[in-house]
Amino acid sequence: MTINAKNLDYRSLNEAISASKKFCKVTDCLGQRFMAAGMSDKTITVKGIPGNALGAYLNGATIIVEGNAQDAVGDTMNDGEIVIHGNIGDAAGYAMRGGKIFVKGNAGYRAGIHMKAYREKQPCLVIGGRAGSFLGEYQAGGTIIVLGLNGDGEPIVSNFPGTGMHGGKMLLRSSCDGIKFPSQVHARCATDDDLQEIEEYIKEFCKYFDYDENEILNSEFTLITPDSKNPYKQMYVAN
Amino acid sequence: MNIEGQVRIPSGCAIAAVISKEGKRMTGESIVEAMKPMHDRSNGLGGGFAAYGIYPEYKEFYALHFFFDDRSTRKSCEQFLKEKFEIVKSEILPTRKIPQITDEPIIWRYFVAPLKSVLASMQLDENEFVAKTVMKINTEMPGAYVFSSGKNMGTFKAVGFPEDVGVFYKLEEYEGYSWTAHGRYPTNTPGWWGGAHPFTLLDYSIVHNGEISSYDANRRFIEMFGYKCTLQTDTEVITYIMDYLLRRQGLTLSEAASVIAAPFWSTIESKIDSEDKEKHIYLRTIFSSLLITGPFSIVFGFDGGLMALNDRLKLRSMVVGEKDDKVYIASEEAAIRVMEPDAENIWAPAGGEPVIIKVKEGAF
Secondary structure (H helix, E strand, C coil): CEEECCCCCHHHHHHHHHHCCCEEEEEEEECCCCCCCCCCCCEEEEEEECCCCCCCCCEEEEEEECCCCCCCCCCCCCEEEEEECCCECCCCCCCCCCCEEEECCCECCCCCCCCCCECCECCEEEECCCECCCCCCCCEEEEEEECCCCCCCCCCECCCCCCCCCEEEEEECCCCCCCCCCCCEEEEECCHHHHHHHHHHHHHHHHHHCCCHHHHHCCCCEEEEECCCCCCHHHCCCC | CCCCCCCCCCCCCEEEEEEECCCCCEECHHHHHHCHHHHHHCCCCCEEEEEECCCHHHCCCEEEEEEECCHHHHHHHHHHHHCCEEEEEEEECCCCCCCCCCCCCEEEEEEEEECHHHHHHHCCCHHHHHHHHHHHHHHHCCCEEEEECCECEEEEEECCCHHHHHHHCCHHHCEECEEEEEECCCCCCCCCHHHCCCEEECCEEEEEEECCCCHHHHHHHHHHHCCCCCCCCCHHHHHHHHHHHHHHCCCCHHHHHHHHCCCCHHHHHCCCCHHHHHHHHHHHHHCHHHCCCCCEEEEEEECCEEEEEECCCCCCCCEEEEECCEEEEECCHHHHHHHCCCCEEEECCCCCCCEEEECCCCCC
16 A cells, blocks of 8 residues: 655654555655654555654554655664664664664764663664764663674764663674773674674664675674663762 | 743754855745745744845845834834935835734835945944944844845744745745745744844844753853844854854854864864864864854855854754755755755764855856
């Protein structure tokens, strides 16, 4: 089923998607916010530019965007998958607590800000290109992977990655020479075991965007984790 | 009705801009359309546009756009203008009545040139004289407000959604080589006509999405140099800061950007180019009171160009795209796609990284 989004406001568009069958295609999308918010049982393909907070509170649905996406994709998503074939704006995966986001291109500022995890809820954000500043700001759980596949010589991440990070992990496909991390995180070369833990994510990324997983995995990765088991300890008076 | 400053409303905003590097003139239609997909970023309490190159037949004259509360204010203000300026044209600024825009003040347009004798006796150059006069009117004449004062450019603003403000001012009838636009969602104050963006002085205009945490520190500094912040809305201070840094201090655009969105000391410290490093240390030290903190994305319009800039932490969104001789800037890519579906090189500038676009020399 195809929904032409031209001249539909975000509410009407979401109503049309809700009323559609399991598989639907949205064409002529142009800035409609909150697309597929909270949806659980759909597979939605998007042509055009979806608005901010695409897949907010997503609860199991799959969203495939053929081009770029704007800010706050997957805001507080709980489950499901979002696949972006272009670049993604700022604050991707904002406070996501489950599900997966795969981006072929670059991410803007604050990707994975305040991601969190709890038991079986283990969110993952994979960025194929570069990430902007404040990657994983206040990250509390889950996995952020940046692959740097642009090959344009730019650093894989801009300034201040991991600011306020206190849980979860980041894996950057780079030696991260010259990249400054804050004092409360620990950065080291990823081991084979570390890479094994993300193999499934990389496989899925390669399936969507047609890359060779061995080539990607056969590279140097840096693992970033918070350096304390009790990151709040230093913030309070011990008494 | 309570005016700005007497009420606090919590809030977002939308900005967009287009410029032709070849100086080709475009009607206002497309920038008005561009604001539509960003409708929900505004709340109907302010919309506005700045257009450059729209008055070629009067390009030697300052185009003063006024809001007047009533006829008698206009009469007395006109008397005041006549003592200082040659008025070559005085007219109602054309608008169309539409139900979306109500309670409009008297909106008037003058094309003027300062009297040579007045300039000579005051020993001021004409830009300084016009700037001082605008400040005087806006602070000392209740019910009169100059909202545009540049040459060959004009600002058009109102209380309403930007797409309606564009229709109200008949922007399809103007042709400019660059346009900026704003949809307002007032953060701290109610909307009124004077409080809509752009905020202008001479040919400088600002559209702004954000909230200036450092407003009072910036205001106290800039008011030492004769600027008066009368609108109790934070954005106007950026216009005066830019005027001070560019016109009075003679800084370049990128230097001015390094003042208002100064890099962190740690970022300056890590610069390898020592000359660049020293320059940044100098700018942050000398103009420390002009650092603008808090979230912002702005488009600064000037005679012959545009500059887009984000705060150094990039707490607001901004996207840039290109096609042929045109460069597009907007809060959201969707707005750019309205103006040019095939826009190329879509990218998001980093925080504090100015994007400066100038029209080819002699093309405007």
